[in-house]
Amino acid sequence: MIRLPLAACLVALATPAAANKIFVSNEKGNTITVIDGDTWEVLEEFPAGNRPRGITISPDGTKVYVCASDDDLVRVFDAETYEELYTLPSGPDPELFVLAHSGNPLYIANEDDNLVTVTDTETRSIIAEIPVGVEPEGMGISADGAYVVNTSETTNMAHFISTETYEIENNVLVDQRPRYAQYTEDGTRLYVSSEIGGTVSVMDIAEDGTPTLVDKITFEVPGVLPEWLQPVGVKVTADGSRVFVALGPANRVAVVDGETLEVLDYIIVGQRVWQLAFTPDEQYLITTNGNSNDVTVIDVEAEEAIRSIEVGQQPWGVVVQPDMDGDTEDAT
Amino acid sequence: MTRLVAALAVAFVILFDASAAHALDIRAAVLRVDYPELAPISRFDRVPEDLAFAGARLADEDNGTTGQFLGQTYETRTVAVPPGEADAALDELLEEGIGIFVVLARQEDLLRLADRAGEDALVLNAGASDMALRDGACRANLLHVAPSSAMLADAVVQFAAWKEWRRLFLVHGSNPPDRALADAYRAAAVKFGLEIVEEREFEDTGGSRRTDTGHVLVQRQLPVFMQDAADHDVVLAADASDVFAPYLPFHLWTPRPVMGSGGLRPVSFDPALEAWGATQFQRRFEELTSRYVREEDYQAWLALRAVGEAVIRTGSADPVALRDYALSEEFELAAFKGQPLTFRDWNGQMRQPILLYDGRINVSVSPQEGFLHQVSPLDTLGLDRSESACTAFEGDTP
Numbered sequence: 001m002i003r004l005p006l007a008a009c010l011v012a013l014a015t016p017a018a019a020n021k022i023f024v025s026n027e028k029g030n031t032i033t034v035i036d037g038d039t040w041e042v043l044e045e046f047p048a049g050n051r052p053r054g055i056t057i058s059p060d061g062t063k064v065y066v067c068a069s070d071d072d073l074v075r076v077f078d079a080e081t082y083e084e085l086y087t088l089p090s091g092p093d094p095e096l097f098v099l100a101h102s103g104n105p106l107y108i109a110n111e112d113d114n115l116v117t118v119t120d121t122e123t124r125s126i127i128a129e130i131p132v133g134v135e136p137e138g139m140g141i142s143a144d145g146a147y148v149v150n151t152s153e154t155t156n157m158a159h160f161i162s163t164e165t166y167e168i169e170n171n172v173l174v175d176q177r178p179r180y181a182q183y184t185e186d187g188t189r190l191y192v193s194s195e196i197g198g199t200v201s202v203m204d205i206a207e208d209g210t211p212t213l214v215d216k217i218t219f220e221v222p223g224v225l226p227e228w229l230q231p232v233g234v235k236v237t238a239d240g241s242r243v244f245v246a247l248g249p250a251n252r253v254a255v256v257d258g259e260t261l262e263v264l265d266y267i268i269v270g271q272r273v274w275q276l277a278f279t280p281d282e283q284y285l286i287t288t289n290g291n292s293n294d295v296t297v298i299d300v301e302a303e304e305a306i307r308s309i310e311v312g313q314q315p316w317g318v319v320v321q322p323d324m325d326g327d328t329e330d331a332t
Numbered sequence: 333m334t335r336l337v338a339a340l341a342v343a344f345v346i347l348f349d350a351s352a353a354h355a356l357d358i359r360a361a362v363l364r365v366d367y368p369e370l371a372p373i374s375r376f377d378r379v380p381e382d383l384a385f386a387g388a389r390l391a392d393e394d395n396g397t398t399g400q401f402l403g404q405t406y407e408t409r410t411v412a413v414p415p416g417e418a419d420a421a422l423d424e425l426l427e428e429g430i431g432i433f434v435v436l437a438r439q440e441d442l443l444r445l446a447d448r449a450g451e452d453a454l455v456l457n458a459g460a461s462d463m464a465l466r467d468g469a470c471r472a473n474l475l476h477v478a479p480s481s482a483m484l485a486d487a488v489v490q491f492a493a494w495k496e497w498r499r500l501f502l503v504h505g506s507n508p509p510d511r512a513l514a515d516a517y518r519a520a521a522v523k524f525g526l527e528i529v530e531e532r533e534f535e536d537t538g539g540s541r542r543t544d545t546g547h548v549l550v551q552r553q554l555p556v557f558m559q560d561a562a563d564h565d566v567v568l569a570a571d572a573s574d575v576f577a578p579y580l581p582f583h584l585w586t587p588r589p590v591m592g593s594g595g596l597r598p599v600s601f602d603p604a605l606e607a608w609g610a611t612q613f614q615r616r617f618e619e620l621t622s623r624y625v626r627e628e629d630y631q632a633w634l635a636l637r638a639v640g641e642a643v644i645r646t647g648s649a650d651p652v653a654l655r656d657y658a659l660s661e662e663f664e665l666a667a668f669k670g671q672p673l674t675f676r677d678w679n680g681q682m683r684q685p686i687l688l689y690d691g692r693i694n695v696s697v698s699p700q701e702g703f704l705h706q707v708s709p710l711d712t713l714g715l716d717r718s719e720s721a722c723t724a725f726e727g728d729t730p
Contacts, residue, residue: 093615112612112615112616112619114397131400134394135609153609153612153666154394154398155397155401156398156644156666171401171402173644173645175664176666176672177666195666196664196670196671225709227671227672227709249670
C-alpha cells in the first residue's frame with residue numbers, strides 16, 4: 001500500500017462503491033474499531049458495552065451486531081453513525097453468533113449456559129433456546145440455511161441443529177476445545193477447528209445435511225512448539241480452494257489447500273491471532289491479533305501479510321461490511 | 333491420506349456404535365480424608381466444607397451435559413471421613429458397586445486405600461504431592477492428577493532460572509513434609525543449574541502463629557532469623573506446614589522476592605486465571621458454589637473430567653478400560669491451561685502446566701519458554717521416566 005492520501009482520495013472518488021468498512025470488536029477495551037477498507041485508516045473507535053466479542057453485520061450492511069458478553073445481550077449499532085440503535089435479548093454470556101442468510105433470526109451461543117439462543121432481529125424477542133454441550137462457542141450456518149452448527153468447547157462436539165425444528169439432529173465428536181465452525185459456500189463441507197486438540201476436523205455434508213467426518217488437518221511449524229499451534233478462526237474462499245486457519249499463540253495463519261487438505265504455507269501475523277474475515281471481493285483477509293492489539297491485512301492471492309493496523313485493547317472478532325447495492329452513501 | 337481417512341471413519345463408527353448402542357451410568361466417588369489441622373495463617377485460606385466436592389459437582393454437570401447426547405449419566409458420591417474411618421467408607425462404596433475413586437488423603441492412607449480398592453478399581457489421587465507415590469511406591473491402579481512436589485518445585489525454580497535469579501536462599505520448616513519439600517527444591521536447583529547459597533531451618537515450636545498482636549513479634553523476629561545470609565537473588569520457602577512462609581515477603585532482612593510456600597506460589601489452578609477460556613470455568617464454579625475455586629476443587633474436577641473424557645471416547649464404563657485409555661497416546665484433555673493434558677504412562681502422573689500465583693494475579697506459567705524436552709515441554713516438570721523407580725506400569729509402556 002502506498003501511503004499517499006491524495007492518491008487514496010482520487011481512487012475513492014473514482015470508485016463508485018464506498019469503502020467496505022471493517023469493524024473490529026475489542027474484548028478488553030469494550031470498544032469497536034472501524035477501519036476504512038480502502039485506506040486502512042482507523043475511522044473511529046466507539047464504545048460497545050462490556051466484553052464485546054462476536055461481531056456480525058446485517059446483509060444490507062447497515063446494522064452491526066455485537067455480542068456484549070458481560071452485559072448478557074446483543075447490541076445493535078448503526079454502521080454509519082455508530083450510534084446504538086437498540087439491544088437484542090441473547091441469553092447469558094453471548095460469545096459468538098451467526099445470522100440467517102436473510103438477516104433474521106440470529107443464532108447465538110451462550111457460553112456460560114450451555115444454550116444456543118435464537119433471537120428474532122425484528123421483533124427483538126427470543127424464539128427458541130436449544131440446550132447444547134458445555135461452553136457453546138462456534139456457530140456456522142449451512143449454505144441452504146437448514147442447519148446451524150454449534151461447537152461446544154468442553155463437550156468437544158459439533159451439534160447440528162435444524163433451523164426448522166430447533167432440534168439437534170446430529171452430534172459429531174471432534175478434538176479438544178472446538179472453537180469455530182465454517183461451511184464452504186456450496187455447503188458440501190464443514191470445517192471445525194479444535195484449539196487444544198490442534199486440529200481442524202473436516203466433514204463432508206450430504207444433501208440432507210448429514211455430516212461425515214472424513215479427515216483432520218494437522219499443523220507443524222519448525223521451531224514452534226506443537227502446543228502453540230492452536231486453531232481458532234477459519235475462513236474458506238468462495239470457490240473452496242483455500243482454507244485459512246488462525247493459529248492463536250503461534251501467531252500464524254495457515255493456508256490449506258481445500259482439495260488435498262495439505263497445509264501449503266504459514267503466514268506470520270500479529271500475536272494471538274483469533275478471528276478472520278474476508279473483504280467481499282476476497283482480495284484481503286483481516287485477522288484480529290489479541291495480544292498485539294492490532295489487525296493484520298493478508299493479500300489473499302499473494303498469501304502474504306501486507307500491513308498491520310493498530311486497534312483497541314485485545315481485538316477479538318472482525319466483520320467486513322458487504323458491498324451495498326445501489327449505494328447512496330458514497331458521500332461519506 | 334486415504335488410509336487415514338479409512339481409519340478415522342472406522343474409529344468413528346465404532347465410537348458411535350459403542351456409545352449410542354447402550355446407555356452408560358458412570359458412578360464414581362470422591363473420598364476425602366479430613367485430618368485434624370490448625371487453622372491456616374490467613375483466613376483467606378479457611379477450608380470450605382465442600383472442598384473438592386464442589387469441583388466434583390461441576391465435573392458431574394459438565395460430564396452429564398455431554399453425556400446426554402450419548403446416553404450417558406454421571407453420578408459422583410462425595411464422602412468426607414476422619415482417617416480412622418476411611419477404610420470402612422471405601423468398603424461401603426465398593427459394596428455399592430462403585431469402581432472409580434477420587435481420593436484426597438495423605439500418602440500412607442492413599443496407598444492403603446488404593447490397595448484395598450483392588451486392581452479392578454481406578455483410583456485418582458487429587459490431593460497428595462508426595463514423590464514416593466510417583467516413584468518406588470507407585471501403584472498400577474493409582475493415577476495422579478495432583479501435581480507432585482517435584483513438579484511444583486521445578487515450576488518455581490524454572491521461573492527463577494528464566495529470570496536469571498541464580499542464587500537461592502532456601503528456608504524450610506522442621507516437619508517431615510517441609511523437609512521433603514526442601515528436597516524437591518534442592519533437586520530442582522541441581523536440575524536447572526541454580527545454586528543454593530544458603531539454607532536455614534525454621535523450627536516449628538508450636539507457638540501461636542496468629543494472635544491479636546502476632547504481627548509485632550513476627551516483624552521483630554523473622555528479619556533476625558533471615559539476617560546475615562550469603563548474597564542471594566531470591567528466597568525459596570519450603571513450608572508445607574503453613575508455619576512461617578506467608579510472613580516472609582515483607583519480613584526479610586535483605587529485601588528479595590520470595591517464592592515457594594510464600595510469595596509467588598506454584599499451584600495447579602488459581603481463581604484469578606482468565607487465559608485459555610478459564611473465565612468460563614471460574615464463572616461456572618462460582619455460580620455453583622458462591623466461592624472461589626481452590627486447587628483441590630480443580631483437581632477433583634480434573635480427575636472426573638479425565639474419567640468422563642475416557643468414557644466418551646471409549647464408550648466403556650469399566651475402570652480398567654478407562655485407566656488404559658487414559659494412559660494411551662489417544663488420550664488428551666483440555667483443562668483451561670492452554671494445552672492438552674496427558675498422563676505419563678510410566679507412573680500415572682498427569683502432565684500439566686503449573687501456574688505461578690501471588691494470591692492476586694496469575695504471574696506466570698511453567699514450563700517457561702526455552703525449556704525443552706524430547707517428549708513434551710511438560711516433562712521438564714517433575715520426575716522423568718529415567719529418574720523414576722516406578723515399575724507398576726511396565727506392562728503399559730510401549
